[in-house]
Amino acid sequence: MKIETQNLSWLDIPKSIWYFLEKDKKKSLFYFIVIVIAFFYDLVPAYIVGKMVDFFTGYTQGQSLSLFYFYVVFVGVTWIVASLIRLKSHKVLSIASKKARTRARVWGFERLTEFSLGWHNKENTGNKFQRIFTGAEAIEKWVLILRRDLLRIMANSVGVLIFFLFLDFKFISLVLIYALLFLYVEFSFGKKILRLSNDFNLSNQSAGGVYIESANNMLAVKALGAKDGLVSRVKDKETISRDLSIQKTTISNFKWQLLQFINGFSISIFLLIAGFASISNAITIGMVLVIFTYFSKLQTSLSEISNLHMDVIDLRSDLGNMMPIFKETEFIKTGNESFPKDWQKVEIKNGVMDYGSGQMGLKDFNLVLKRNTKTGIAGLSGSGKSTLAKIILGLYGLKTGTFKVGNKNYYSIAHNETLSNISVVLQETELFNLSLRDNITMMRVEDKELLDIAVEISNLDEVIGRLPEGLDAMIGEKGYMLSGGERQRLGIARAIYKNAPIIILDEATSSLDSETEGKIMEKLLGEYGKDKTFLIIAHRLGTLKYTDNIAVMERGKVVEEGSYDKLMNNQSSVFYRMNKEKKDEK
Template sequence: MKQIYNNNPFIFALRISKKQWKLMLASVGCIILATLSSSILPYVMKKIVDIITYTTEEARDLENLWWFITAYLGLYLFSFLFLWIKEVINTDVRAKMGHDMRTTLHKHIAKHSNAYFSKHYSGALANKINTADSSVHIVFQVGNAFLPIGIKLTTTLVLAAITNIGLALIMAGWILVFLPINIHLLKRIKTLSRHHAATKSSFTGEVVDVISNINLVKIFSKEQQELKRIVQKSNERKETGVALYSYKATITLINNILKFILIAVIFFTSIMFWKKGLITVGDIVMFLALGEVLQSSIAHITATIDNFFDQYGQLEEGLGTLLKPHDIVDKKYAKPLKVTLGDIHFSDISFLYNTQQIFSHLHLHIPSKQKIGIVGRSGAGKTTLIKLLLRLYELEDGKITIDEQNIARITQKSLRANISTVTQDSQLFNRSIFDNISYGLSVTRKEVEAASITAHAHEFITQMPQQYNTRVGERGVMLSGGQKQRITIARAILKNSPILVLDEATSALDSESEVFIQDALKKLMRDRTVIAVAHRLSTLMTMDRIIVLDKGGVIEDGNHKTLLKQKGVYAAMWKKQSGGYLKE
């Protein structure tokens, strides 16, 4: 997908709406017809009143009276009929635009790097997408508000000028005073809306973060402390909301005063002109109606500009975060990865994370189908090395190759398709067990069951009321740690990738679960290149090699027995363990 770098809200809205240009054109046509029909109504009413108020029967043109009454009713009917058609069209367009906007934003943020997601609350990102969904329709404001208002103002001034130039000039003068005042006042709405949207997203992110970690909050009895954080964020949201809506209320008051002045001036001036015989009773009725049209149109303009700036500010704040350029992108000439052996080279790689040097000119070769374990102190870069292999982070220097193919020059999709991962934090969707095991794969029920049997998951799955159709809850909360891990292993078995990554796959499991999982992993590791990160060193004893990371590079390399004989860092780690688990 083409990257979106221009996060200007209006340009983004136009980009989203361009697929619907035919429907939008039809909507504009309905708006023009409806507005013209309603704009002529005051003039037709003037004719009706003039005929009725003639002093003699002979002066009254009753034939034309019925014609004008019919015209008035017909124009009124056409007006709301075209408005109804416009709303039907717009409902369809808005729904389609909302769908296109949500999918476009999701496609874009899904391609952001891990570094991006580590900087933003997931709840805040979701809130920004929802806000953008409700605000993307600003493009409609041009066609649905400014266009009909422009037509109404034009017809109002033309009809007024034809009837009495003096009253027409009063109306025009009022417009010239009203609009500049409102444009000046409304400019601040965008800034206030942007600040309010930011505090809303921050509040939502904080709430989601607390709810996601509610067990931790309860265990440490930190409900009151977290409540204080929520109250603080809520107060920030309240303060920006009060500032925004108080300012809007002030603008409304000023506009109501200006509208009162207009109607009062038109009313008294019309009466004065009527007394002098310059206008008829019908003219007075028309001017009062035109004054009402004028002030309602101008009020609609200010409300539209208010809403426009409000939505613009919210959309600008959201898109500023969501549509940032991707850190990691496929090269134009990127090709799919073709793995025949599974030979991996980390060649002179260097990597910084938040200014901290994690790796400095690291070299590591993992021959095809070799099984290596990676150990080291906390912060040595064990998991980071895995993320660099998956290209979840970009190297500062050096290169990583798989079968002599630089991963920076191959597609990310093909790279990750050739690597299966089993991590300590088994990542599951709130979907069925079948959906979680078959995630990203086109497989049959029999294949899923076969993989589950190999992973020792079939037994507990079949004991559940809905078996493979059982929903696992958010992040798999309905399953135990061992059950989630076996689901993940079954997924990796089905994926059948030539390279396997195990990141703390057996840590923090009970003994019974570990027996099942170790057996499942043993089957999974056959005939593959395996990289296993572990604190529990006993799980790495059978590995072909064990790599010790520290100070940005490899400080020890050998099998379990060799490293113990060297009496170096690995041997010291082994001695410090209790039950084969590394004390950090």
């Protein structure tokens, strides 16, 4: 899948940095200005030394040294003051940049949670996190380069140009020709390097994505003997990155050869002009030293620009890869209203949902979930059962049709409000490499009474009993230390602990034996579930005997409804046929 990136203009870079500075904007701007003024001071000591050279050139025995002492004291005091100002500014801006980096990472993760599943399916998880991580690092590095290098180079270069404006036109003409030629070469090569840098970053992110995806599925890698294939894939990705990096180095080296030729030729011409100006008494000997120092400083500044240009090209590319995440608009459909407290039904009418990939969604779908009832959903694989769960959770949006909670449009309700009122147990419970306790509570404030209820209903007692550390035992990457049935029981416990009024069970007991499933369902739908609304999606049709009503789905729509007994006793029903086919398979 092609990664969406953005070629940021140079003006977009400070805008992006400004965005992440947030509360530190005013303070950072103030200290940026302060540090620029402090950097202009870099030109002062050289000028004072030139004045001291002129003083001693014309010095006669017995002449007062008070002016010399003034120069010495002035340089010493101003040096200390300017240095302290710079150090203070660097500290403040460094702290601001670290905060900005943290915001980029946290906000980036937050943005990922707000996007639709359709958006997430366009790109693998490793790539997305690689974009955020490198972009966040780029924010901090950009501020570092600004405060340490770019602002100093700008202040010194502007100061030198202003100085030469007041000398003979030959000096300013040479300086301008030299600077323009240098920058022309630098930015001409920079375009080629930027293209290679973008390609390198995309390749590097792809390689990083392989690393992360492989590490996240290490159990499968080892169990399936996939090591050689993955190592080969990583090698191929890294080889592409290496070759692109070598091309960048080759072009950069040739650029530097050309720039050094320009530097050597320019300094020779400049010294020649300065020498003749001194012979004709147009400038003093001390001023020759100042002129040479300033021109050397300009050369150094331009050379630093060339060095930094490589870095800023990479950082521009890193930032350009991350910023689309903050400008993307393919969000989960949501509003900002509260979830109604007095709702009596959840209703989808003439609902249509299209994945856009040919996969079955929903078509002319109609369903009513009455409050405090238990509704079952049956259907063959691919009929749209799990799609329905994702739509109710707000992970996908209806293309057309109405979706209401009580009298309120579902999509006018804030998504966080929806998730606070709906809990779900998926067939594949996603677990974290944390303790059993943290996986149940999902790091919420612990309620011991509710935790005990969740453990008891989900039959996790025996699992906790055999673990040496009980609830505090770590369960491994993706819960690999637990069996499939134990992971599902943990998922049920997690949903119970959340204690939402609406609970969706999406093939939640498919890995459990019939006896364990029966015990859990009786307790879950009994006393605990009497004031809750359940949507039970099941492939094992016997699970649905606990429901009040069953909706049977085919090709993304409800084709029949009724109680378990009613449908089972109707030999012409789709539900009866499905049940019979399953028995025949056994």
